[in-house]
Amino acid sequence: MGSFVVELFFICVVAGLAGSLLGIGGGIIVVPVLTLIFHVDIRLAIGASIISVIATSSGAAAAYVKEHLTNMRVGMFLEVATTTGAITGAYVAGLVSQKVLYVVFGVILAYSAVQMFRGHFRDIERPVPKDALADRLQLHDAYFDEAEGREIRYKVTHTKFGLFLMYIAGMVSGLLGIGSGALKVPAMDLAMRLPMKVSTATSNFMIGVTAAASAGVYFARGEIDPFVAAPVAAGVLVGAVGGSRVLPRLKNGFIRSLFVVVLLVISIEMLYKGVA
């Protein structure tokens, strides 16, 4: 029989790896593992997943920011909406049925997955619609793609719509405590037209701040248990730092396919919770 701390550590390395590649927090791995395998109380599992989100974000963003894969200006601008949304979500939490929310967002995620799968066949470098706000904020950028061995320039579009989607994404994470990255990446990829790797790296940059906005509450309520959170934090950090070394070398198409699969899994998980 293995020990709790070692097993949990290694599972969280995988969660950190997946989270850093896809711009999500790893809660979809951490929460079921803690509750189903280790029989940890759901509240402590959610507290640990908040830790996991912040660890994934900071662990990988250190590298993505330095390599200029993260579009910091886009990320910081959108944080205005995600943080405000998170507070709104925490306040309206009692007003709406969680079950209804799970179904609604399960459907939205399934729809995003289909759209992103179709986006696979779209010409990535086709011209994007002009966006005055993106011009003014100087959001357009370029990154060096190691997989393709060349610089890729991109223009950002639909900034206002993106801001609206981020408000919704922030609200969902405030309401359900999960799934913020799963909504952020499609918003940046489909609406704002960022390259896939820039979308996941920028989402990764942002999720730490959204989670930090609610972390204080979980901490004060005593839902961040050091014995559960320590292996999670350490494992996820190691996995995220590892993932951040790999992402620059992976192709946008591969990341997109991986993301679509994970999005479908999360969507099914949410629909199940809404119906069950």
Next chain:
Amino acid sequence: MARKELVDASQVMGDDASSEALRKQLERIHRAESVISAVLRIGVLLSLTVVVVGVVVSFVGKPGTYLHSNAINKALLTRSSNYPHSLPAVFSGLSHFQGEAIIVFGLIILLATPILRVLVSAVIFALQRDRYFVPVTVFVFLVLVTSFLLGKAGG
């Protein structure tokens, strides 16, 4: 880094930008990225170190509790948050070199890192006199502070 000099003028500054202004803009972006990356890296390394030290201290203190999943599950189910979860409790635990308090202190460093990142960005943008991103980052910082205060009041 050389690769950043490849960025086209029209991408960053608009089509009528002079190359000198572009070079300065790129330098500013690069400097901001280095500082923010360093903040994140230091926060992560510091928190990881403190958490690991805390785990080792806890393990030395009571090896049975932390080694086997049965024992830990039992411990998790029976105790109801008797670990420190307020700042005074954490600091009093630290002064007694308690493993749990050391772990929680490491986790607090982790939680504080993204917030510090926002604050540092605000300072960088202020130094660079960026008229759009100073209000943006200051606003985000204030929202984070508010959410902490609301959390404290409500939780």
